[in-house]
Amino acid sequence: xxxxxxxLPLLAAALAVFIKVPAIRVRVLPVTALLHLGLLLVVLRxxxxxxxxxxxxxxxxxxxxxxxxxxxxxxxxxxxxxxxxLRPDRDHRVFSVCLLAFLGLASLLCLARHPGxxxxxxETMTLTTAPLIYFNHNRHSVEATWKYLVLGSVGIALALLxxxxxxxxxxxxxxxxxxxxxxxxxxxERLSRPWLRAGFVLTLVGYGTKMGxxxxxxxxxxxxxxxxxxxxxLLAGGVTSCAFLALLxxxxxxxxxxxxxxxxxxxxxxxxxxxxxxxxxxxxxVDFKRLLAYSSVEHMGILVFxxxxxxxxxxFALFHLAANALVKSVLFLSAGNIHRSYASKQLPQVTxxxxxxxVSAGLxxxxxxxxxxxxxxxxxxxxxxxxxxxxxLGHPILGTLFLLLLGGIFLTxxxxxxxxxxxxxxxxxxxTPYKDTFATTAPLVVAMVLALGLGxxxxxxxxxxxxxxxxxxxxxxxVRSGKVAEVPRGLAPTxxxx
Amino acid sequence: MSPDFLIALTMxxxxxxxxxxxxxxxxxxxxxxxxxxxxxxxxMGLGKHLHILLLALVAIALKGGFIPYLFRRALRQVKIRRExxxxxxxxVSLLLCAAGTGLSLVLAHALPLKAGTTPTFLVPAALATLFxxxxxxxxxxxxxxxxxxxLVLENGIYLFGLLLVEEMPVxxxxxxxxxxxxxxFVMGIVINHIHMAFDSTDTGFLAELKD
Numbered sequence: 001x002x003x004x005x006x007x008l009p010l011l012a013a014a015l016a017v018f019i020k021v022p023a024i025r026v027r028v029l030p031v032t033a034l035l036h037l038g039l040l041l042v043v044l045r046x047x048x049x050x051x052x053x054x055x056x057x058x059x060x061x062x063x064x065x066x067x068x069x070x071x072x073x074x075x076x077x078x079x080x081x082x083x084x085x086l087r088p089d090r091d092h093r094v095f096s097v098c099l100l101a102f103l104g105l106a107s108l109l110c111l112a113r114h115p116g117x118x119x120x121x122x123e124t125m126t127l128t129t130a131p132l133i134y135f136n137h138n139r140h141s142v143e144a145t146w147k148y149l150v151l152g153s154v155g156i157a158l159a160l161l162x163x164x165x166x167x168x169x170x171x172x173x174x175x176x177x178x179x180x181x182x183x184x185x186x187x188x189e190r191l192s193r194p195w196l197r198a199g200f201v202l203t204l205v206g207y208g209t210k211m212g213x214x215x216x217x218x219x220x221x222x223x224x225x226x227x228x229x230x231x232x233x234l235l236a237g238g239v240t241s242c243a244f245l246a247l248l249x250x251x252x253x254x255x256x257x258x259x260x261x262x263x264x265x266x267x268x269x270x271x272x273x274x275x276x277x278x279x280x281x282x283x284x285x286v287d288f289k290r291l292l293a294y295s296s297v298e299h300m301g302i303l304v305f306x307x308x309x310x311x312x313x314x315x316f317a318l319f320h321l322a323a324n325a326l327v328k329s330v331l332f333l334s335a336g337n338i339h340r341s342y343a344s345k346q347l348p349q350v351t352x353x354x355x356x357x358x359v360s361a362g363l364x365x366x367x368x369x370x371x372x373x374x375x376x377x378x379x380x381x382x383x384x385x386x387x388x389x390x391x392x393l394g395h396p397i398l399g400t401l402f403l404l405l406l407g408g409i410f411l412t413x414x415x416x417x418x419x420x421x422x423x424x425x426x427x428x429x430x431x432t433p434y435k436d437t438f439a440t441t442a443p444l445v446v447a448m449v450l451a452l453g454l455g456x457x458x459x460x461x462x463x464x465x466x467x468x469x470x471x472x473x474x475x476x477x478x479v480r481s482g483k484v485a486e487v488p489r490g491l492a493p494t495x496x497x498x
Numbered sequence: 499m500s501p502d503f504l505i506a507l508t509m510x511x512x513x514x515x516x517x518x519x520x521x522x523x524x525x526x527x528x529x530x531x532x533x534x535x536x537x538x539x540x541x542m543g544l545g546k547h548l549h550i551l552l553l554a555l556v557a558i559a560l561k562g563g564f565i566p567y568l569f570r571r572a573l574r575q576v577k578i579r580r581e582x583x584x585x586x587x588x589x590v591s592l593l594l595c596a597a598g599t600g601l602s603l604v605l606a607h608a609l610p611l612k613a614g615t616t617p618t619f620l621v622p623a624a625l626a627t628l629f630x631x632x633x634x635x636x637x638x639x640x641x642x643x644x645x646x647x648x649l650v651l652e653n654g655i656y657l658f659g660l661l662l663v664e665e666m667p668v669x670x671x672x673x674x675x676x677x678x679x680x681x682x683f684v685m686g687i688v689i690n691h692i693h694m695a696f697d698s699t700d701t702g703f704l705a706e707l708k709d
Contacts, residue, residue: 116668116669116672116673119673120672120673120676123676123677123680124676126680127680127683130687139706140706140707142687143706143707144707145687146641146684146687147707149680149683149684149687150635150644150645150648150684153648153677153680153681153684154632154635154648154651156677156680157648157651157652157655157677160655160673160677161628161654161655161658163669163673164655164658164659164662164669164670164673165658167662167666167669168661168662171612171662171665171666172610172612176665176666177665177666177668177669179666192610194608194609194610195609195610198605198609221707221709222707225707226707281709285709290709
């Protein structure tokens with residue numbers, strides 16, 4: 001059953017290769033996305049029962065990440081037909097095939113119970129997402145694809161070395177294949193410490209490059225700037241989440257071996273650095289798609305910062321994964337609409353978009369308010385709880401710095417966003433036939449409502465899954481059926497519950 | 499030939515690579531290093547396992563044959579013969595490479611090896627080669643030299659993989675082969691699209707997007 005989650009999108013991708021009529025081919029995307037989401041919801045009911053030696057299976061952590069990706073993919077797939085209809089000049093066979101293959105590989109990654117399988121999934125994902133960035137076929141998109149591939153493959157190569165180091169750490173402790181995560185975590189004390197630490201540093205740098213943590217993010221603004229908004233949304237919410245999951249799995253092994261403190265310090269450093277770096281490059285950014293790319297760097301920083309604080313903050317980092325993916329899809333898709341409407345994505349040309357594309361510009365503005373942490377949207381819940389956990393769990397300076405950076409990013413981002421949305425229309429603006437329609441805005445509204453809903457109320461089954469997932473991160477083995485072991489931890493009393 | 503000799507040659511190739519300004523020569527050196535990669539497992543006596551023998555042959559065929567063929571095609575299309583104005587100069591690169599190699603020896607010293615592992619030079623050589631590849635990637639401007647950097651980086655991982663290939667063949671071999679495939683794929687992009695999107699004399703190739 002769980003295997004179908006991988007096979008369904010891959011089969012749909014194979015099918016899309018052979019469909020000659022473009023109008024039918026684009027319909028494969030939403031149909032597959034909805035089937036995948038439905039199937040996932042059925043499979044997720046069994047996340048508690050995972051055999052110890054399974055190669056593939058959904059635990060709470062993988063299930064949570066896959067749920068986020070599947071919802072994000074559905075939103076993008078519902079948007080895709082209307083977007084591709086606006087680009088009749090571009091053949092989208094490769095585009096559709098690569099999108100579907102991405103979903104299949106993301107499922108493989110989330111289901112993988114072995115670091116090698118996870119690595120293969122992420123490496124193949126890098127290859128299948130590269131043609132997506134190349135969609136526009138001009139010299140800028142070649143350059144963006146090139147940077148994405150080169151940096152992405154260097155990152156992924158370092159992650160392979162890191163994985164081999166972890167395997168050597170196991171080999172030193174006389175553990176041999178198959179080295180499932182569960183086994184590595186259960187036998188944590190047998191792993192050789194120096195190799196494990198070195199392996200973690202390499203995987204952090206490697207998967208961190210794929211996530212786009214500063215200073216290894218330089219592919220991000222180019223890739224996000226030159227691709228269609230739909231690909232930007234999938235990269236910012238999907239591919240980066242996958243890399244984050246792969247990193248969390250290794251972190252779980254490191255934490256189970258008792259080296260968690262070492263890893264958390266590195267997470268904190270990378271987190272703060274990414275947020276600060278994003279802030280610096282957001283100042284005076286005239287290209288609103290690149291602005292979103294730096295916002296993505298910032299939010300990857302928030303994710304690893306939350307894991308670095310640990311405890312309650314780790315759980316809310318996982319919550320933030322969902323919040324970020326939903327709001328980023330709104331931002332990238334509405335930015336794509338505005339880009340279509342003005343045939344430009346830069347400030348002097350694009351101002352006062354609220355008059356020309358009221359729905360898209362309104363959603364872009366709401367998305368901006370949400371992503372910068374204004375209540376009552378979901379990112380507020382996670383950012384507030386991560387900050388309060390940092391302040392109460394013994395990191396007062398870092399917690400303050402975190403809040404200052406969030407404030408600074410709000411101010412710098414608002415500068416560009418306000419001009420794009422409410423500015424005085426520029427005399428250089430170009431007329432294009434694009435108008436907001438139901439099909440190009442409805443999926444965005446759905447995503448925005450979900451982000452708002454998640455900020456107001458987190459359903460009980462999701463809460464249970466999130467709690468179990470955050471325990472897995474900290475190195476506890478996955479929960480067996482029925483027995484939900486309570487791990488005592490210093491929970492901050494100020495937890496704001498969504 | 500003893501494996502130690504081949505590993506030493508690999509490390510010497512690293513130094514020559516960072517000091518050369520001619521793209522053509524860098525490619526030849528990368529090919530030479532690629533062939534060394536194929537020979538090292540054989541010299542270590544790992545050729546008795548059929549799958550490792552195959553891995554070595556694939557490494558030689560791809561790194562010594564197919565990839566240089568792709569490079570030559572790319573070179574015919576772009577008129578870049580020399581690395582013009584690298585981000586880091588050759589003397590500094592050489593010094594950095596030496597420092598990196600020294601650091602690799604120190605690092606490798608801190609990582610205990612399982613008793614009875616030979617040759618013991620494998621870990622420092624792997625780290626030094628990895629570092630050299632990284633250096634080439636970040637310090638050079640032309641796309642072709644950056645691909646050379648990627649291949650060298652991959653050689654470093656391959657060398658480390660040899661430590662584990664007997665115990666965990668599937669993990670190591672899948673990783674190495676997939677990485678190689680990516681290298682070929684990246685090369686393919688450069689070759690197929692250089693012509694379409696770029697003026698062939700363009701040295702600022704792939705460096706327009708910035709803040």
